[in-house]
Amino acid sequence: MEGKIALEEHFAIPETINPxxxxxxxxxxxxxxxxxxxxxxLEQMRLPEMDKHGIELVILGLHNPAVQGIPDxxxxxxxxxxxxDTVADFVAKHAGRFAGFASxxxxxxxxAILELTRCIKDxxxxxxxxxxxxxxxxxxxxVYLDDARYEPxxxxxxxxxxxxxxxxxxxxxxxxxxxxxxPWLWGSAWAFGVETATHALRLMASGLFDRHPxxxxxxxHLGEGLPFMIWRVDHRIKETPRSIPAKRRMAEYLGDNFYLxxxxxxxxxxxxxxMMEVGSxxxxxxxxxxxxxxxxxxxxxxxxxxxxxxxxxIGRENAxxxxxxxKTKTASR
Amino acid sequence: MKxxxxxxxxxxxxxxxxxxxxxxxxxxxxxxxxxxxxDIVEQNADIGADRLRYMDAAGVDVQVLSFGSPGPQAFGADxxxxxxxDANDRAYDTVRAHPTxxxxxxxxxxxDPNESAKELDRCVAKLGFKGAxxxxxxxGSFLDEKKYWVIFEAAQALDVPIYLHPTLPHPDxxxxxxxxxxxxxxxxxxxxxxxxxxxxxxxFAGVFxxYPxxxxxxxHLGEGLPFAMHRLNDHTWPAAARRGLKKTxxxxxxxxxxxxxxxxxxxxxxxxxxxALGADNILFAIDWPYEPNTAGIEFLxxxxxxxxxxxxxxxxxxxxxxxxxxx
Numbered sequence: 001m002e003g004k005i006a007l008e009e010h011f012a013i014p015e016t017i018n019p020x021x022x023x024x025x026x027x028x029x030x031x032x033x034x035x036x037x038x039x040x041x042l043e044q045m046r047l048p049e050m051d052k053h054g055i056e057l058v059i060l061g062l063h064n065p066a067v068q069g070i071p072d073x074x075x076x077x078x079x080x081x082x083x084x085d086t087v088a089d090f091v092a093k094h095a096g097r098f099a100g101f102a103s104x105x106x107x108x109x110x111x112a113i114l115e116l117t118r119c120i121k122d123x124x125x126x127x128x129x130x131x132x133x134x135x136x137x138x139x140x141x142x143v144y145l146d147d148a149r150y151e152p153x154x155x156x157x158x159x160x161x162x163x164x165x166x167x168x169x170x171x172x173x174x175x176x177x178x179x180x181x182x183p184w185l186w187g188s189a190w191a192f193g194v195e196t197a198t199h200a201l202r203l204m205a206s207g208l209f210d211r212h213p214x215x216x217x218x219x220x221h222l223g224e225g226l227p228f229m230i231w232r233v234d235h236r237i238k239e240t241p242r243s244i245p246a247k248r249r250m251a252e253y254l255g256d257n258f259y260l261x262x263x264x265x266x267x268x269x270x271x272x273x274x275m276m277e278v279g280s281x282x283x284x285x286x287x288x289x290x291x292x293x294x295x296x297x298x299x300x301x302x303x304x305x306x307x308x309x310x311x312x313x314i315g316r317e318n319a320x321x322x323x324x325x326x327k328t329k330t331a332s333r
Numbered sequence: 334m335k336x337x338x339x340x341x342x343x344x345x346x347x348x349x350x351x352x353x354x355x356x357x358x359x360x361x362x363x364x365x366x367x368x369x370x371x372d373i374v375e376q377n378a379d380i381g382a383d384r385l386r387y388m389d390a391a392g393v394d395v396q397v398l399s400f401g402s403p404g405p406q407a408f409g410a411d412x413x414x415x416x417x418x419d420a421n422d423r424a425y426d427t428v429r430a431h432p433t434x435x436x437x438x439x440x441x442x443x444x445d446p447n448e449s450a451k452e453l454d455r456c457v458a459k460l461g462f463k464g465a466x467x468x469x470x471x472x473g474s475f476l477d478e479k480k481y482w483v484i485f486e487a488a489q490a491l492d493v494p495i496y497l498h499p500t501l502p503h504p505d506x507x508x509x510x511x512x513x514x515x516x517x518x519x520x521x522x523x524x525x526x527x528x529x530x531x532x533x534x535x536x537f538a539g540v541f542x543x544y545p546x547x548x549x550x551x552x553h554l555g556e557g558l559p560f561a562m563h564r565l566n567d568h569t570w571p572a573a574a575r576r577g578l579k580k581t582x583x584x585x586x587x588x589x590x591x592x593x594x595x596x597x598x599x600x601x602x603x604x605x606x607x608x609a610l611g612a613d614n615i616l617f618a619i620d621w622p623y624e625p626n627t628a629g630i631e632f633l634x635x636x637x638x639x640x641x642x643x644x645x646x647x648x649x650x651x652x653x654x655x656x657x658x659x660x
Contacts, residue, residue, distance in 0.1 A: 278641070
């Protein structure tokens with residue numbers, strides 16, 4: 001399919017690749033040197049690959065955890081601003097081919113609101129990508145987005161009418177003894193999905209979407225396992241409600257306040273499950289570049305046996321409508 | 334959740350007088366009535382209080398009425414013309430009496446194609462009908478014959494769909510395939526064979542090259558076509574090109590076909606249809622009185638899909654495609 005739009009597509013600036021992560025990734029990924037090169041590249045390698053595989057527009061977001069892993073709020077704000085300015089400069093040179101998600105210093109909600117507003121109002125960004133919880137002040141102090149301090153942030157996001165891409169990050173080992181001694185469980189193979197699905201459930205259960213019914217949160221990887229489990233979650237909550245503030249079933253929030261992307265989960269049975277649970281209006285294409293191969297994502301998606309109408313919606317049209325791209329060059333095709 | 338069911342039949346006194354009975358039809362109607370808990374002929378003939386009572390009991394908000402099979406298609410113009418007009422007038426009376434509960438598809442006297450086009454125009458433009466329902470072949474002749482294209486011309490101009498509903502297969506096919514097995518020539522199997530073949534004849538005749546905006550609706554989750562469409566296309570696209578068709582057979586199925594859920598309460602078949610055609614192209618229908626309303630509503634409520642898609646199938650697609658007023 002030509003004209004695809006991809007929106008879980010990562011980049012880095014030198015400040016976001018800290019030595020600890022660099023060493024850890026080098027020990028995990030045989031391909032890390034190439035991935036790191038691609039993360040730090042904006043100009044050289046992306047466009048030819050997009051052209052080759054029918055991707056018209058990419059929305060860029062930082063890799064994980066990046067800003068969310070910088071405990072000092074001021075430093076986090078500086079790095080976020082630098083990343084956002086880098087994206088803005090690049091997007092300005094390639095209108096219609098690239099757009100940006102704001103990186104935000106969630107360590108300080110007031111600063112996050114300021115930067116979000118600047119990115120959307122002044123720089124034309126299409127929302128924000130937040131990498132899970134933020135470490136605030138002390139590296140062991142972990143704060144999730146359902147925390148009360150974020151209420152004004154969510155209100156502002158709803159007012160601006162752009163989505164938040166809730167991207168995975170690893171949990172802290174100190175909080176997850178089940179992962180200890182099993183490094184293969186870390187990261188995108190397993191821990192990402194559990195961490196992010198749980199975070200999403202916390203948002204749902206907090207009543208966030210009752211207070212802000214127009215909010216949209218995007219989950220990658222076909223919903224981090226939630227479409228597969230959501231019926232059971234509701235089924236069991238019904239038996240043991242345990243004082244959940246939320247007014248509706250979790251499946252209703254998943255259907256009304258979430259979008260899913262296919263990033264890095266190029267598997268038809270899982271896709272069919274997502275199609276049945278949330279429907280084709282709320283699924284979007286993505287690759288997860290450069291952690292995933294563009295050719296693999298596009299070959300799977302292009303050959304996926306669904307109706308033309310659904311393929312156009314998932315590959316392109318849902319993103320045009322969610323990110324209000326109709327006024328840009330992109331939608332004039 | 335609002336529900337609009339769009340393959341819901343009725344019959345008239347003239348139908349009961351003219352449509353001939355036979356042993357297999359009688360056995361089917363009797364045994365099926367017993368199976369589903371209401372008298373099919375009796376409920377088919379009612380387009381008033383009893384029908385509404387059954388709709389209310391199950392939760393059917395709106396029926397798009399259509400004349401019963403085989404309807405006017407079983408007759409020459411001398412009977413078909415007054416039969417269709419009478420049926421349409423009766424449907425109109427019901428719609429007028431209960432405008433929030435009923436809409437209608439026109440019955441057409443296809444033995445006279447020009448008269449059919451005129452009747453369609455009358456029904457849509459004057460009476461506010463939502464399209465037409467044709468019950469298969471007209472005494473053995475199929476709609477791909479050029480003489481019928483005036484009906485397609487009218488439908489495209491009026492921007493309304495044609496619901497191609499099953500009937501008993503062509504008499505020669507019944508003789509060849511079903512002699513001695515007449516029971517399976519009906520709704521259980523023969524209807525789907527008849528209707529899918531008929532629709533493919535329309536595709537391969539080039540009707541959709543001539544009328545690219547025309548939509549056909551098939552019931553029963555597409556009469557098997559969503560299941561078969563890849564293989565159909567793979568083995569026929571060169572032949573389609575040789576016949577001068579502008580597109581591949583598959584493309585016409587994607588562009589010109591809508592399906593309904595009528596009487597096919599089977600999740601594997603539904604899932605195939607959902608993937609092959611997409612939720613925007615599936616409309617809710619029950620097939621009253623051959624199916625109990627409760628079966629259709631239970632299926633719609635329980636099928637494992639998102640509420641967004643459920644709403645589309647239950648009423649939103651019908652409101653969009655049939656341009657039904659939304660309150």
